[in-house]
Amino acid sequence: MFLHFHYADRLHAAIRAKGTPALVGLDPRFEQLPAEMRERSAQRTTNRWECMALASEEFCRRIIDVVAPLVPAVKPQAAFFEECGPPGMAALGNVIHYARRQGLIVIADGKRGDIGSTALGYARAWLAGADPEAAPWGADALTINPYLGVDTLQPFLELAEERGAGVYVLVRTSNPGARDFQDRATHGQTLYERVAQTVEHLASESLGASGYGCVGAVVGATYPAELQKLRHEMESVPLLIPGYGSQGGTSADVAGGVDPEGLGALVNSSRGIIFAWEREEYRERFPPDRWEEAVLAATQAMIADLAEHTPAGQLRI
Amino acid sequence: MFLHFHYADRLHAAIRAKGTPALVGLDPRFEQLPAEMRERSAQRTTNRWECMALASEEFCRRIIDVVAPLVPAVKPQAAFFEECGPPGMAALGNVIHYARRQGLIVIADGKRGDIGSTALGYARAWLAGADPEAAPWGADALTINPYLGVDTLQPFLELAEERGAGVYVLVRTSNPGARDFQDRATHGQTLYERVAQTVEHLASESLGASGYGCVGAVVGATYPAELQKLRHEMESVPLLIPGYGSQGGTSADVAGGVDPEGLGALVNSSRGIIFAWEREEYRERFPPDRWEEAVLAATQAMIADLAEHTPAGQLRI
Numbered sequence: 316m317f318l319h320f321h322y323a324d325r326l327h328a329a330i331r332a333k334g335t336p337a338l339v340g341l342d343p344r345f346e347q348l349p350a351e352m353r354e355r356s357a358q359r360t361t362n363r364w365e366c367m368a369l370a371s372e373e374f375c376r377r378i379i380d381v382v383a384p385l386v387p388a389v390k391p392q393a394a395f396f397e398e399c400g401p402p403g404m405a406a407l408g409n410v411i412h413y414a415r416r417q418g419l420i421v422i423a424d425g426k427r428g429d430i431g432s433t434a435l436g437y438a439r440a441w442l443a444g445a446d447p448e449a450a451p452w453g454a455d456a457l458t459i460n461p462y463l464g465v466d467t468l469q470p471f472l473e474l475a476e477e478r479g480a481g482v483y484v485l486v487r488t489s490n491p492g493a494r495d496f497q498d499r500a501t502h503g504q505t506l507y508e509r510v511a512q513t514v515e516h517l518a519s520e521s522l523g524a525s526g527y528g529c530v531g532a533v534v535g536a537t538y539p540a541e542l543q544k545l546r547h548e549m550e551s552v553p554l555l556i557p558g559y560g561s562q563g564g565t566s567a568d569v570a571g572g573v574d575p576e577g578l579g580a581l582v583n584s585s586r587g588i589i590f591a592w593e594r595e596e597y598r599e600r601f602p603p604d605r606w607e608e609a610v611l612a613a614t615q616a617m618i619a620d621l622a623e624h625t626p627a628g629q630l631r632i
Numbered sequence: 633m634f635l636h637f638h639y640a641d642r643l644h645a646a647i648r649a650k651g652t653p654a655l656v657g658l659d660p661r662f663e664q665l666p667a668e669m670r671e672r673s674a675q676r677t678t679n680r681w682e683c684m685a686l687a688s689e690e691f692c693r694r695i696i697d698v699v700a701p702l703v704p705a706v707k708p709q710a711a712f713f714e715e716c717g718p719p720g721m722a723a724l725g726n727v728i729h730y731a732r733r734q735g736l737i738v739i740a741d742g743k744r745g746d747i748g749s750t751a752l753g754y755a756r757a758w759l760a761g762a763d764p765e766a767a768p769w770g771a772d773a774l775t776i777n778p779y780l781g782v783d784t785l786q787p788f789l790e791l792a793e794e795r796g797a798g799v800y801v802l803v804r805t806s807n808p809g810a811r812d813f814q815d816r817a818t819h820g821q822t823l824y825e826r827v828a829q830t831v832e833h834l835a836s837e838s839l840g841a842s843g844y845g846c847v848g849a850v851v852g853a854t855y856p857a858e859l860q861k862l863r864h865e866m867e868s869v870p871l872l873i874p875g876y877g878s879q880g881g882t883s884a885d886v887a888g889g890v891d892p893e894g895l896g897a898l899v900n901s902s903r904g905i906i907f908a909w910e911r912e913e914y915r916e917r918f919p920p921d922r923w924e925e926a927v928l929a930a931t932q933a934m935i936a937d938l939a940e941h942t943p944a945g946q947l948r949i
Contacts, residue, residue: 364768394746394753400768401725405718426746429711430807436711451681451717462779464809485779490747492781499818
């Protein structure tokens with residue numbers, strides 16, 4: 316028996332246990348991996364994709380070893396594993412299962428989406444929920460794309476409820492071009508506000524004990540005014556907030572996305588943490604062979620920053 | 633040296649060579665695969681995902697053997713391979729490479745999309761273009777989702793141009809819920825019309841000798857009036873038209889999507905062809921062990937139907 320089954324309840328238990336909403340994005344861009352790791356994997360195989368996959372998996376496992384005691388969740392980015400071909404996708408499965416064994420919540424960032432019965436295929440692939448063995452990739456949650464319409468979100472939602480899994484619907488992304496289509500207004504309501512309204516409706520029908528649903532939303536830190544407004548309009552919706560750190564979002568920018576108890580949101584940093592040793596502030600303190608210490612320092616700094624400048628500080632009291 | 637390099641030129645050469653715009657969708661829903669195939673793969677492995685992957689790969693290879701002499705292209709649906717976990721993704725790679733060796737154009741239906749540098753990861757994974765070995769999954773083209781904005785389409789487009797590959801941007805999907813977000817109007821222009829305008833602009837800047845660009849659009853057959861209008865508004869854009877057959881679209885519905893020479897579009901049928909032996913009209917003629925003959929008959933019937941009721945008939949003159 317699980318103490319918690321519902322995704323939002325499991326998520327909030329993890330956030331409380333670690334005392335932070337910091338989420339570490341696992342984006343193993345091959346070109347940026349530590350040189351010795353790339354060289355070692357090149358000695359183990361002559362297959363180009365397998366070489367990339369081996370290095371990516373080792374890198375992510377070592378990141379997980381550093382951050383698992385500190386943060387509630389990690390977010391592997393499917394694209395960088397797909398880029399390594401079939402061995403990359405096997406590596407992604409290994410990384411997700413490894414992270415879960417370390418007690419982490421795992422959000423697969425795949426931004427999947429398709430019509431009805433096909434959407435169910437994606438849901439079955441990714442949404443393991445409370446039991447990591449229930450789906451081949453074993454994730455707790457998956458990011459999904461709403462462009463195809465509400466009927467295409469439903470299969471994800473149904474399987475998520477059944478398995479104690481979660482989905483995060485793209486509402487307002489963190490890139491400059493997010494405005495192109497997401498900001499188009501119809502009768503005074505933008506597309507992203509309309510999607511947000513839909514997501515709030517779906518979440519309110521799937522509430523767990525924590526008062527949040529198993530349907531979340533991706534809302535970028537790079538648009539703080541919108542984030543604060545959306546936090547109020549989607550009171551049942553756990554947020555996934557990308558854009559902190561390398562993309563320019565600050566703790567002040569994400570503060571409005573966190574509820575007064577410090578819950579209801581995860582704040583993601585990818586490059587700023589996993590490639591911390593390349594950042595000016597860490598480069599002198601940590602030479603390349605001590606890159607894990609830079610990852611640790613950057614994670615601790617992010618946690619402290621969120622505790623000081625957002626309601627996440629409440630979690631530490 | 634390639635006779636043709638640009639995606640639209642390669643596509644149109646294939647359409648002319650086969651004399652039809654019929655596209656066969658490879659959706660290996662495990663539960664629907666021939667029973668003997670599922671049983672045989674269950675004898676080869678005790679791993680559930682591997683069993684599904686083995687059967688899916690065999691099924692798709694045998695479909696390809698039947699349809700390769702008749703149609704220009706196939707469209708494997710990534711979701712049903714992902715559902716089989718890592719062995720499924722390896723099977724998908726094998727199926728794509730097998731199809732290309734049979735001279736088929738392969739459109740990977742993955743509906744991928746993400747912000748800038750991450751989108752490039754997906755592009756590198758899928759877009760092999762003219763040289764099947766240039767990307768691990770080896771596809772000629774990939775379907776992509778525009779929700780994140782124009783800047784997120786750019787990395788796909790750049791790699792596509794470089795490699796003679798194509799992308800198909802979701803414009804108007806074939807599902808009932810397509811209306812939810814895609815039909816929202818701003819200053820009298822719907823979201824899908826706005827996306828179509830963007831796609832036409834991108835395609836017009838990447839024209840091949842055939843007069844079409846390497847950026848295509850997905851427009852469902854289930855909305856024939858919109859399809860006809862979009863054909864005129866996107867004169868540089870090769871269309872991928874899903875929804876024919878099982879989803880209710882007829883040859884009359886798709887006619888407006890094909891240009892007067894019978895070019896500029898692919899019309900997709902998935903279930904109606906690959907699971908033809910379950911259809912009433914073929915069930916009596918072909919018992920389960922002769923399912924490939926049903927696939928052949930259904931493919932021939934679709935080709936004849938398109939030739940009779942759409943400008944695709946011009947290709948046969």
